[in-house]
Structure formats: structure tokens, C-alpha cells
Amino acid sequence: MKDEVESREDRVAGLKGMGCSRKRVEDARFTQGKGNYVDDLKLDGMLFGDFVRSPYAHARIVNIDTEAALKVPGVLAVLTAKDLEPLGLHWMPTLAGDKQMVLADGKVLFQGQEVAYVVVQDRYAAADGIEAVEVDYEELPVLVNPFEALKSDVVLREDLLAEDGSIPDGAHGPRKHHNHIFTWEAGDKDPTLEVIDNADVVAEETMYYHRTHPCPLETCGCVASMDKVNGKLTLWGTFQAPHAIRTVVSLISGIEEHNIRVISPDIGGGFGNKVGAYPGYVCSVVASIVTGKPVKWIEDRMDNLMTTAFARDYHMTGRIAATKEGKITGVHCSVTADHGGFDACADPTKFPAGFMNICTGSYDIPTAYLEVDGVYTNKAPGGVSYRCSFRVTEAVYFIERMIEVLAIKLNMDAAELRRINFIKKEQFPYQAALGWEYDSGDYHTAWDKALKAVDYDGLRAEQAQRVEDFKAGKTRKLMGIGLTFFTEIVGAGPVKNCDILGLGMFDSCEIRIHPTGSAIARLGTISQGQGHATTFAQILASEIGLPADSITIEEGDTDTAPYGLGTYGSRSTPVAGAATAMAGRKIRAKAQMIAAYLLEVHDDDVEFDVDRFAVKGAPEKFKTMNEIAFAAYNQAIPGIEPGLEAVSYYDPPNMTYPFGAYVCVMDIDVDTGVPVIRRFYALDDCGTRINPMIIEGQVHGGLTEALAVALGQEIAYDDMGNVKTGTLMDFFLPTAWEVPNYETDHTVTPSPHHPIGAKGVGESPHVGGVPCFSNAVQDAFRPFGNTHTNMPHDHWRIWKTANELGLHG
Amino acid sequence: MIPAAFEYYRPKDMTGVLSLLGEHGDNARVIAGGHSLIPMMKLRMADVPHLIDLQGVGGLDDIELSANSIRIGAMVTQHDIIDHNGLASAAPILREAALQIADPQVRYMGTVGGNVANGDPGNDMPGLMQCLDATFTVVGLDGERDIPARQFYEAAYMTAREDEEVLTSITMLIPAGGYAYEKQKRKIGDYATAAAAVLLTKEGNTCKSASIAMTNLSDIPVYSEEAGAALVGSSLDDTAIKAAVTAVLGDIDPSEDNRGPVAFKKHLAGVILRRAIERAWSRA
Incomplete structure (x- = not known):
């Protein structure tokens, strides 16, 4: 028998379990153009829908004339808010407890807002039909600045005023002004202010984290198909949370949930953009119900950039207090958050500013206070976590900038300042001042390893020489050393404090072992490129002893997969990965009983060994998982049901806290503003590593999106609320040309509460990367008096910094 | 990102092109590589009811080198410019500039003629051709005429070429130095x-x-x-x-x-x- 000649190491290797750089099973179809994305779906009689969108950022709608459009060949119907109103679908709830117009109900609040939905026979007719819809607009004053919005008499959301004109509470408590959404606080205000008032040193800075966009390569879209015979609605779409979408569709449409099947096929990147529910979904469903035919809606690039969920737009003011030796004693963070025309942030319900209260970072800061004010403006709604857990990118940017600003104030090396303030290894689990309990960490080890790897002292010496040379006129290039030490908070989350619209943020895995020793596992998550079919099979291979190659992973079909909250916020491995391990352990427990029966010993007398159960002390007596699987289905075993299946719904006891140490070395041409990244070193600690190759790929991808955001990617508006960056000509999406070589490294500090110790990694490089790139730019100008300059650091803004510092002579 | 309806023509010779242009006037445009015009049409910023493709017209894609001059056909692509070793040694600035245009995929389709004729201020070839003191040859129903590159451009997308004319080639002296x-x-x-x-x-x-x-x-x-x-x-x-x-x-x-x-x-x-x-x- 083959097993008799295989060594234990060979048996382990054969499983391709955890720790193996197993090649991605998805890539065979993706690299051959055989993926199955929603726009690949073609159904008999399928119709198309597309939107008439507002050219104005704020306007009253006087009239919509659809007569000419209905005469365009191929146009079947034009839906407006008036058509949706009788169904109660002209508005829809948002994930943030607000409501949003599906189609413009009397007014528009942002450029690109959906005004009418044209149902047509093909896309060409859609483009013609849209042009033929005549909309009379009466322009209204436009508010694109949240500070001005909070002072303005202009009311953006009349629908939120009481009849007497007063301002009722919002979903998150009292509202201070008609354009104010919420105030959210964490920490202790008075003690923090007292610490700051009495501190040796206080550094203060105001920073704007600009508005950007996740911009997945595949835009958002769906196909809705209502079968009028059996009353069943099938909705294919680019959903990062298919089960949540099913529940939301049921709640707002009144269709019973068992009659709704939501399917997320292959998804071409999400990065948070595909978490929420969009008017396109609602209108497509309505159009399919009305026509009885499948209706497809697919955004084009401009639709995607201008209307579906943006990220960031946080105005942050910080004060950080320290002793004169540099020990941080307190931090105060005050945020004005621009949410656009509707509050459609995708955050756990109790966290309207996401996990911004992780903004004490990796540091042992005893006192802290955070206040966030959400504000309505005439911009697109959104505020999603673009390749990060909820608002964590903002939080890490804030603290990693404040550390640098404090280092300048103290005239101290920023690496050393971090070192003396890190939470120490022995302090974990660490209770942070703003409420979180960090699960595990070893920051000093990671930091030392990173600084050594880049020869930090050597870099500083070189930089000092460069400054001398610059001042002597020998060079026009400055050198910046960007440092970042980040702690993420991912894996939302414990149902006791994490839900979205009341849906607890657990996740799930259901496993069926087939009689001949292969298996299928279905999860409540959905891959958008993360490689779940590869990595979840590896977790299971290690847990149940069947080869990863013999395990199919399926996600995204709500009729077959167990309920789960989907994939975003680096939650798949921390939550669904845990569910997978736990379900695997249930399989193993039953397999143990079967093995004991087959080996004619007591349950406790067999032990699991890689791919089999063997009799303790007699390893030559064993039953492989293959044999056990066959017996489970084909042998009558007293007291044990046939079959070998398990399901686990995992409610995580805590978040996980991945961390990392990044260093960026950058050369900046002072005259042109062009930055060149000479070196980027990224050390990530994501706990137990499931697939090192996929981790490396995730780090490369996250860093590249970080580079984009830090160096140019922005959704910019003019004063009239026009989007200035609505195409990929102006919205910076880096290509291979703009991306430097990345050096990756790691330490391993497992999560103590996760079944396999894994923490999640997909978003860490973005969270850590943005401040690292930004800090490199800022650091280059530090010797000339720069303390802070806002992102994005594109050529002209870098040039402007140099210019303002008098470096152009 | 879907253009308005248009008629598409693919004449086999320049006579056919000119006759269509004569018939439709400024309702017609010729298309070479299409990398400026097609995006404008898709954004519905350019309305072109009659689109005349030059791909079927022969004799427009040659690069001719003589002892002291260069002639580049209007349908020569940016990639052709980069790929032509004789041209690169005669006028290396052409390759240096072409390598900085767009990306390889665009350069396989984008033509020199389209680049200079469209009058887009963002295009690289117009300034380059002015530097080289090149001459553009255009043909119309009344025959050919030459226009110096330095006198060709009037405003954004406005050039000395008449609506009924087609730019067919670019000639220049081999630059020295x-x-x-x-x-x-x-x-x-x-x-x-x-x-x-x-x-x-x-x-x-x-x-x-x-x-x-x-x-x-x-x-x-x-x-x-x-x-x-x-x-x-x-x-x-x-x-x-x-x-x-x-x-x-x-x-x-x-x-x-x-x-x-x-x-x-x-x-x-x-x-x-x-x-x-x-x-x-x-x-x-």
C-alpha cells in the first residue's frame, strides 16, 4: 500500500495544507480568460437597464419627460421615482441607518445621481435612450466642503427635517445642524484634555485624508431574473456580501427570503466598493418583476468612479502629548467626515465611524479621546473601507503622521520614538484606551528586524549627506525615509458588538466529505480575487487529513452556501477561516469514532496523525481518512449516523490584530516633483501563515493600492460639485510601470483566540502602505521645515511643497 | 461609453475616401488608428455620423528613407516608428518620442498621421514635427498640397487641413546633431x-x-x-x-x-x- 512507503513528511506535503505555497486553483480559468463574471452572463430574452444621471450636484427636479426616450427603438420603459413610489422602492435603507433615493425624488444631491432607469433591449439602445430623456433641473446652491455645510442655511436633506422644521435625532443620536449626521465619541474627553493641557510637549496637526475610490477592475453590476411561474427571484451580482444582500432585498421588496437566490459569480476585485446596495440592483429587480424577463445592469467606469461607494474624505485634527523624553501620555483626535448626500457608509451598525477608535495605533497610550462628526455634502455617498477594515486606514494614517509630527517637535528620531512607545510583548492581551483588546503582538522584534534589514542607520547617514549636498548645490534630489508601524483591527466581528442592519457578523462553513475521500466545503464568504478556493482548502487539508487538491470550495450562492456576512474588512480568514477549522474539527471528531470502531479500540485509544487515525502506541494500526470516509457512508456502525458532514457558525470572541513594519526609501526631484521609490520593505505579521505565496501577492496588491492613494489617486470635485477625476486618465490607477520592487518579510505571532492562530493579511499592506509612502515624502522635506503636507503627493503638490519651503531659489 | 449610431465605410482607395468626404462634408471623419477619435465618440463628445476607415487604403503605411530625407506614411503606427532601425538611426528623436507615447498596446494601433492630424494639444507628434520642421501632405478632390507643420495648427482640434482633405504623409529632412x-x-x-x-x-x-x-x-x-x-x-x-x-x-x-x-x-x-x-x- 502506498501509505506504507510514504514518510510522514511526504504525507504532510501531499496534503498541501497550511504553510504550503500551493498554486492558486483559480488561476487556471482566470489566466485563460475563462472566468465567469456577471457581465459574462447571457440569459434568453435578457434586457438591459441603465441610468439617466444628474449633471448637477444639487438641483431640484422640475420635470422628467420620457416621451421622446420611449420612441427610441429598443427602449421599453423608463422608470422614475414616481413609478417606484407605489412599491415603496423610490428610497432604500442604507447600511448606516440612513435612507437613500433609488431614483431622484424631487431633487438630486450629487453629480451622477440616478434620476431615471431606462429598460432596453440592448446596451446601444440604452445609451441612446438615456440621451433622449429630458430632465428640467433647477440648480440649487452646492456644498462640497463639510465645514461650510455645517454653517450653511442650505438644507441638503429636507426629508430628515421634522414638520415643524426641527431636526430629529438620526440613527446615531442627536444632530447639531440640518447638514449634520452624527457625533460619535470614544474614550475619555476630560482626562485626555487634562493630560494634553499639562503635558511637557504637545504636537498638533491638521490633516485631510482625501476622497478616493476602490476602483475595482470589474465595476458593479447585476442580473435580476424574476420567474413569475414559481415566484422566485434570482439575482446575480458583484456582491461582497451575497447573504446580506438577500436579506436586504427581502426586507425592502417584501419577497420572502426563501424565494430569493443571490449568486455572486467570479468577482473582479471589490476592495469595499461592492459591499453596499446600489440603486442599480433595486431598479433591475423592479424591471425584471415588471417585464418578467432577466434584466442586466452594468456600470461603466465613469459610473463606478462617480457614484458607487467612495472611500475616506476625513478631515482630521490631532493633538498628541508626551513627556520631554518622548513617552506619549495622551492623544486627541477630532474628525469631520464628509459622507456625501446620503450616509451610506458600510460599517458595523454600532460604529458610524468604523473602527476609527484604533487610532492609538501600536502605542501604549494611556489616555485618548476621539470625536467624529459626520456631515452631508453634495458629493456621492459611500465611505467604505477601501482595502481596509472599517476606517482603519484613516486611523493608522492619523497616528503614524502624528508620531512623525511629534518626533519633529521633540527633535527626535521617529524610529526611536516609536520604539519607546510600543506596546510591549508582555502587555498582550492589551486593553487600549479607546476600548479595544489587542490579542497578541511582538512589535519590538518586528521593528528591530525591519530596521536592521534596511540598514536604517546607514540610510539616515546617507540622507544627512544628501541634505548637505543639496544645500551645497551638488544635487537637486532629496531623500525621504518613510517609516510606519501599523496595527490593524480585522475580522469583524463578535456578534455582541458587531452587526450590520442587525445581522450578526459571524461566518460559516459547511463540509461534506464524499464516500471516496474527497470533499466540498461551502462558506458564507465570497472571494473577489483573494484565492479562497485555494487557502480554505489548505486549512481543511490540515484539519481533516484529505488533500487540498481533493477539496472543492464553493461560495457565493445563497441557495447552497451557509449564511455568512461576506468578504471585506479582512474578515474571511479570521471569521470564516475559523469556521472552516471548527467544522473540520467536527468532521475529525466523528472520524475518530468511526476509526476506533474499525480498529476495534476505544475512541480515546486512537489519535489523529496527518491523514489518518492510528492506535496510540501502535502506529502501524491505522485507518486513513479515505478509509474512514468510505466506512462513514457504507458500513453500519452501531450508534453512529451514516454520512460525514459538519457545519460551523463561528462567532469570533475578539477581533484579530495583524501588524507590520514598513520602510520606504524615496528620492524626490525637487524641481519636477517626481518621486522615485528606491526601496520598499514590508514586514507583515498576520499570525499563522496559510499560504505564503498568496500572502506575498496580497502584500504586493495592497502596497500598490497604497502607492496609488498616497501618490495621486483621488476623487476631486470642483466648487460646483463636478467630479474632476471621473476617468482613468485622471484617476490614478498604477500599472506595472509605476510600481516599485517590493521586499517582503514576516514574523509570526499567532492570534491566541483564533482556532488556527491566523489574523488576516489582505488589507494590512494598504493600511500600512499609505502612511509609509506619505511619510517618505514628508520626511524628505523635514530638514527644510516641513511638518505635514496633505496627500495625494502627486507631482504638482510635491513641487508646491518644495516651492513653499523656498527650495526653488 | 457607447457612441451614437454611425455609418462605417472602408473604401479601397483614396478616391473612394475623398468621394465620401465630398459627399458628407463635416458630417464625416476619417479614422486611422482610432485612439483619439473612438474615445471621443464613446464619450459622445464627437458626433461622427459617417466614419471612413483608412485601413483599406493602400500605400499609406510606408517609411521611406533617402539620402537626406524621410517620408512617413500617415498610417505608420507609433510601434512601426519604434521598430524601424533605419529610421531610428536617421532620426533617433522619433523613436525617443514614440516610446513616450501612451503604452505598447496603444502604440500598436495609434498612427503618426492620426496623431498629427487630430490637433489634440496633448499629442506628442505635433510638437515633435514642428521641431523637425516637417511638412504634412494632404490630399483633396483638387489634388495634393503641402502644409508646414509649423503652420498647421490653429487651435485645439483646429488645423489647416480642410474637412474634405486627408493627411497622407509627413516628410522631413534628416536632422543633424x-x-x-x-x-x-x-x-x-x-x-x-x-x-x-x-x-x-x-x-x-x-x-x-x-x-x-x-x-x-x-x-x-x-x-x-x-x-x-x-x-x-x-x-x-x-x-x-x-x-x-x-x-x-x-x-x-x-x-x-x-x-x-x-x-x-x-x-x-x-x-x-x-x-x-x-x-x-x-x-x-
């Missing part, structure tokens, strides 16, 4: 924030001739005779280069866009021009 095409852009595929084309000859340590043109710093390419004149007779000392930069700054008229405000573009134009001059001089 040093060259440089210096371009700053935000990313691959972008138009220039500022770009400079420079040709210089020297005798001993003295600049004998100089030709300078700038890209995307006005609504048309900017050939600056004064800037070239500022260098001639000098040894390209700092004073001469400063005079050339000052001359160019007087000729350009950049506008603010997402690449930056006017002050930045003016400053950058000077920096890019200086670098182009220095590189060209080092090669002269």
Missing part, C-alpha cells in the same frame, strides 16, 4: 504635463542651429523660434539656456488641469526644456 524628447507625465499612458523637443547642432563648442518645440503647454504645439535663436551662437552657457527658457515661457500659455496649476506648469516647462537642451547638447 543632438536631439532630445523630454516628457514628464503622471503615469504611463498619460499626456504630457510638459514636454520639449530639441534639436541642436554644434561647431566646436558653439551652437550652430537650434530648434525647440513644446507639447501640451498651450492649445496648440508651441514652436519657439526665439528660444532656438537664444541658443545659436552661444556655448550653451547658463545665460543662453535661461534666455531660451524665458523665450519659451513667453510663448506658452498653459491652463490649469488635474496635472497642476499654471505656475507649476510654467516652472516645469522651464525645467523640462533645460533638461532637453542639456541632453541634446551632450549628444550633438
Whole structure:
């Protein structure tokens, strides 16, 4: 028998379990153009829908004339808010407890807002039909600045005023002004202010984290198909949370949930953009119900950039207090958050500013206070976590900038300042001042390893020489050393404090072992490129002893997969990965009983060994998982049901806290503003590593999106609320040309509460990367008096910094 | 991103093209590589009821080199320019510039003729052709005529070519001396924030001739005779280069866009021009 000649190491290797750089099973179809994305779906009689969108950022709608459009060949119907109103679908709830117009109900609040939905026979007719819809607009004053919005008499959301004109509470408590959404606080205000008032040193800075966009390569879209015979609605779409979408569709449409099947096929990147529910979904469903035919809606690039969920737009003011030796004693963070025309942030319900209260970072800061004010403006709604857990990118940017600003104030090396303030290894689990309990960490080890790897002292010496040379006129290039030490908070989350619209943020895995020793596992998550079919099979291979190659992973079909909250916020491995391990352990427990029966010993007398159960002390007596699987289905075993299946719904006891140490070395041409990244070193600690190759790929991808955001990617508006960056000509999406070589490294500090110790990694490089790139730019100008300059650091803004510092002579 | 309906024609010869143009006037446009026109049509910024494809017309895609001159057919692609070793040794500035246009995929389709004829201020070839003092040949129902590149551009998308004419070739003398095409852009595929084309000859340590043109710093390419004149007779000392930069700054008229405000573009134009001059001089 083959097993008799295989060594234990060979048996382990054969499983391709955890720790193996197993090649991605998805890539065979993706690299051959055989993926199955929603726009690949073609159904008999399928119709198309597309939107008439507002050219104005704020306007009253006087009239919509659809007569000419209905005469365009191929146009079947034009839906407006008036058509949706009788169904109660002209508005829809948002994930943030607000409501949003599906189609413009009397007014528009942002450029690109959906005004009418044209149902047509093909896309060409859609483009013609849209042009033929005549909309009379009466322009209204436009508010694109949240500070001005909070002072303005202009009311953006009349629908939120009481009849007497007063301002009722919002979903998150009292509202201070008609354009104010919420105030959210964490920490202790008075003690923090007292610490700051009495501190040796206080550094203060105001920073704007600009508005950007996740911009997945595949835009958002769906196909809705209502079968009028059996009353069943099938909705294919680019959903990062298919089960949540099913529940939301049921709640707002009144269709019973068992009659709704939501399917997320292959998804071409999400990065948070595909978490929420969009008017396109609602209108497509309505159009399919009305026509009885499948209706497809697919955004084009401009639709995607201008209307579906943006990220960031946080105005942050910080004060950080320290002793004169540099020990941080307190931090105060005050945020004005621009949410656009509707509050459609995708955050756990109790966290309207996401996990911004992780903004004490990796540091042992005893006192802290955070206040966030959400504000309505005439911009697109959104505020999603673009390749990060909820608002964590903002939080890490804030603290990693404040550390640098404090280092300048103290005239101290920023690496050393971090070192003396890190939470120490022995302090974990660490209770942070703003409420979180960090699960595990070893920051000093990671930091030392990173600084050594880049020869930090050597870099500083070189930089000092460069400054001398610059001042002597020998060079026009400055050198910046960007440092970042980040702690993420991912894996939302414990149902006791994490839900979205009341849906607890657990996740799930259901496993069926087939009689001949292969298996299928279905999860409540959905891959958008993360490689779940590869990595979840590896977790299971290690847990149940069947080869990863013999395990199919399926996600995204709500009729077959167990309920789960989907994939975003680096939650798949921390939550669904845990569910997978736990379900695997249930399989193993039953397999143990079967093995004991087959080996004619007591349950406790067999032990699991890689791919089999063997009799303790007699390893030559064993039953492989293959044999056990066959017996489970084909042998009558007293007291044990046939079959070998398990399901686990995992409610995580805590978040996980991945961390990392990044260093960026950058050369900046002072005259042109062009930055060149000479070196980027990224050390990530994501706990137990499931697939090192996929981790490396995730780090490369996250860093590249970080580079984009830090160096140019922005959704910019003019004063009239026009989007200035609505195409990929102006919205910076880096290509291979703009991306430097990345050096990756790691330490391993497992999560103590996760079944396999894994923490999640997909978003860490973005969270850590943005401040690292930004800090490199800022650091280059530090010797000339720069303390802070806002992102994005594109050529002209870098040039402007140099210019303002008098470096152009 | 779907264009309005249009009629598509693919005539086999230039007579067919000209007859269609004669019939439809400014309701018709010819298409070469399509990398400027098609996006404009998809954005519905260009309304072209009759689209006449030149791909079926022969004789427009040759590169001809003689002892002292170059003739480039209008349908020669940017990739063809890069790929042609004879051309690269005769006029290396052409390859240097073409390599900085868009990205490889676009360069396989985008043509030199389309690039110069469209009149897009962002395109690189117009300024380059002004620097090279090239001549554009256009043909209409009344026959051929030549238009100097330096007199071709009137305003953004407005040129000396009549609606019923087709640009068929570009000719130029083989340039002598040093060259440089210096371009700053935000990313691959972008138009220039500022770009400079420079040709210089020297005798001993003295600049004998100089030709300078700038890209995307006005609504048309900017050939600056004064800037070239500022260098001639000098040894390209700092004073001469400063005079050339000052001359160019007087000729350009950049506008603010997402690449930056006017002050930045003016400053950058000077920096890019200086670098182009220095590189060209080092090669002269």
C-alpha cells in the first residue's frame, strides 16, 4: 500500500495544507480568460437597464419627460421615482441607518445621481435612450466642503427635517445642524484634555485624508431574473456580501427570503466598493418583476468612479502629548467626515465611524479621546473601507503622521520614538484606551528586524549627506525615509458588538466529505480575487487529513452556501477561516469514532496523525481518512449516523490584530516633483501563515493600492460639485510601470483566540502602505521645515511643497 | 461609453475616401488608428455620423528613407516608428518620442498621421514635427498640397487641413546633431504635463542651429523660434539656456488641469526644456 512507503513528511506535503505555497486553483480559468463574471452572463430574452444621471450636484427636479426616450427603438420603459413610489422602492435603507433615493425624488444631491432607469433591449439602445430623456433641473446652491455645510442655511436633506422644521435625532443620536449626521465619541474627553493641557510637549496637526475610490477592475453590476411561474427571484451580482444582500432585498421588496437566490459569480476585485446596495440592483429587480424577463445592469467606469461607494474624505485634527523624553501620555483626535448626500457608509451598525477608535495605533497610550462628526455634502455617498477594515486606514494614517509630527517637535528620531512607545510583548492581551483588546503582538522584534534589514542607520547617514549636498548645490534630489508601524483591527466581528442592519457578523462553513475521500466545503464568504478556493482548502487539508487538491470550495450562492456576512474588512480568514477549522474539527471528531470502531479500540485509544487515525502506541494500526470516509457512508456502525458532514457558525470572541513594519526609501526631484521609490520593505505579521505565496501577492496588491492613494489617486470635485477625476486618465490607477520592487518579510505571532492562530493579511499592506509612502515624502522635506503636507503627493503638490519651503531659489 | 449610431465605410482607395468626404462634408471623419477619435465618440463628445476607415487604403503605411530625407506614411503606427532601425538611426528623436507615447498596446494601433492630424494639444507628434520642421501632405478632390507643420495648427482640434482633405504623409529632412524628447507625465499612458523637443547642432563648442518645440503647454504645439535663436551662437552657457527658457515661457500659455496649476506648469516647462537642451547638447 502506498501509505506504507510514504514518510510522514511526504504525507504532510501531499496534503498541501497550511504553510504550503500551493498554486492558486483559480488561476487556471482566470489566466485563460475563462472566468465567469456577471457581465459574462447571457440569459434568453435578457434586457438591459441603465441610468439617466444628474449633471448637477444639487438641483431640484422640475420635470422628467420620457416621451421622446420611449420612441427610441429598443427602449421599453423608463422608470422614475414616481413609478417606484407605489412599491415603496423610490428610497432604500442604507447600511448606516440612513435612507437613500433609488431614483431622484424631487431633487438630486450629487453629480451622477440616478434620476431615471431606462429598460432596453440592448446596451446601444440604452445609451441612446438615456440621451433622449429630458430632465428640467433647477440648480440649487452646492456644498462640497463639510465645514461650510455645517454653517450653511442650505438644507441638503429636507426629508430628515421634522414638520415643524426641527431636526430629529438620526440613527446615531442627536444632530447639531440640518447638514449634520452624527457625533460619535470614544474614550475619555476630560482626562485626555487634562493630560494634553499639562503635558511637557504637545504636537498638533491638521490633516485631510482625501476622497478616493476602490476602483475595482470589474465595476458593479447585476442580473435580476424574476420567474413569475414559481415566484422566485434570482439575482446575480458583484456582491461582497451575497447573504446580506438577500436579506436586504427581502426586507425592502417584501419577497420572502426563501424565494430569493443571490449568486455572486467570479468577482473582479471589490476592495469595499461592492459591499453596499446600489440603486442599480433595486431598479433591475423592479424591471425584471415588471417585464418578467432577466434584466442586466452594468456600470461603466465613469459610473463606478462617480457614484458607487467612495472611500475616506476625513478631515482630521490631532493633538498628541508626551513627556520631554518622548513617552506619549495622551492623544486627541477630532474628525469631520464628509459622507456625501446620503450616509451610506458600510460599517458595523454600532460604529458610524468604523473602527476609527484604533487610532492609538501600536502605542501604549494611556489616555485618548476621539470625536467624529459626520456631515452631508453634495458629493456621492459611500465611505467604505477601501482595502481596509472599517476606517482603519484613516486611523493608522492619523497616528503614524502624528508620531512623525511629534518626533519633529521633540527633535527626535521617529524610529526611536516609536520604539519607546510600543506596546510591549508582555502587555498582550492589551486593553487600549479607546476600548479595544489587542490579542497578541511582538512589535519590538518586528521593528528591530525591519530596521536592521534596511540598514536604517546607514540610510539616515546617507540622507544627512544628501541634505548637505543639496544645500551645497551638488544635487537637486532629496531623500525621504518613510517609516510606519501599523496595527490593524480585522475580522469583524463578535456578534455582541458587531452587526450590520442587525445581522450578526459571524461566518460559516459547511463540509461534506464524499464516500471516496474527497470533499466540498461551502462558506458564507465570497472571494473577489483573494484565492479562497485555494487557502480554505489548505486549512481543511490540515484539519481533516484529505488533500487540498481533493477539496472543492464553493461560495457565493445563497441557495447552497451557509449564511455568512461576506468578504471585506479582512474578515474571511479570521471569521470564516475559523469556521472552516471548527467544522473540520467536527468532521475529525466523528472520524475518530468511526476509526476506533474499525480498529476495534476505544475512541480515546486512537489519535489523529496527518491523514489518518492510528492506535496510540501502535502506529502501524491505522485507518486513513479515505478509509474512514468510505466506512462513514457504507458500513453500519452501531450508534453512529451514516454520512460525514459538519457545519460551523463561528462567532469570533475578539477581533484579530495583524501588524507590520514598513520602510520606504524615496528620492524626490525637487524641481519636477517626481518621486522615485528606491526601496520598499514590508514586514507583515498576520499570525499563522496559510499560504505564503498568496500572502506575498496580497502584500504586493495592497502596497500598490497604497502607492496609488498616497501618490495621486483621488476623487476631486470642483466648487460646483463636478467630479474632476471621473476617468482613468485622471484617476490614478498604477500599472506595472509605476510600481516599485517590493521586499517582503514576516514574523509570526499567532492570534491566541483564533482556532488556527491566523489574523488576516489582505488589507494590512494598504493600511500600512499609505502612511509609509506619505511619510517618505514628508520626511524628505523635514530638514527644510516641513511638518505635514496633505496627500495625494502627486507631482504638482510635491513641487508646491518644495516651492513653499523656498527650495526653488 | 457607447457612441451614437454611425455609418462605417472602408473604401479601397483614396478616391473612394475623398468621394465620401465630398459627399458628407463635416458630417464625416476619417479614422486611422482610432485612439483619439473612438474615445471621443464613446464619450459622445464627437458626433461622427459617417466614419471612413483608412485601413483599406493602400500605400499609406510606408517609411521611406533617402539620402537626406524621410517620408512617413500617415498610417505608420507609433510601434512601426519604434521598430524601424533605419529610421531610428536617421532620426533617433522619433523613436525617443514614440516610446513616450501612451503604452505598447496603444502604440500598436495609434498612427503618426492620426496623431498629427487630430490637433489634440496633448499629442506628442505635433510638437515633435514642428521641431523637425516637417511638412504634412494632404490630399483633396483638387489634388495634393503641402502644409508646414509649423503652420498647421490653429487651435485645439483646429488645423489647416480642410474637412474634405486627408493627411497622407509627413516628410522631413534628416536632422543633424543632438536631439532630445523630454516628457514628464503622471503615469504611463498619460499626456504630457510638459514636454520639449530639441534639436541642436554644434561647431566646436558653439551652437550652430537650434530648434525647440513644446507639447501640451498651450492649445496648440508651441514652436519657439526665439528660444532656438537664444541658443545659436552661444556655448550653451547658463545665460543662453535661461534666455531660451524665458523665450519659451513667453510663448506658452498653459491652463490649469488635474496635472497642476499654471505656475507649476510654467516652472516645469522651464525645467523640462533645460533638461532637453542639456541632453541634446551632450549628444550633438
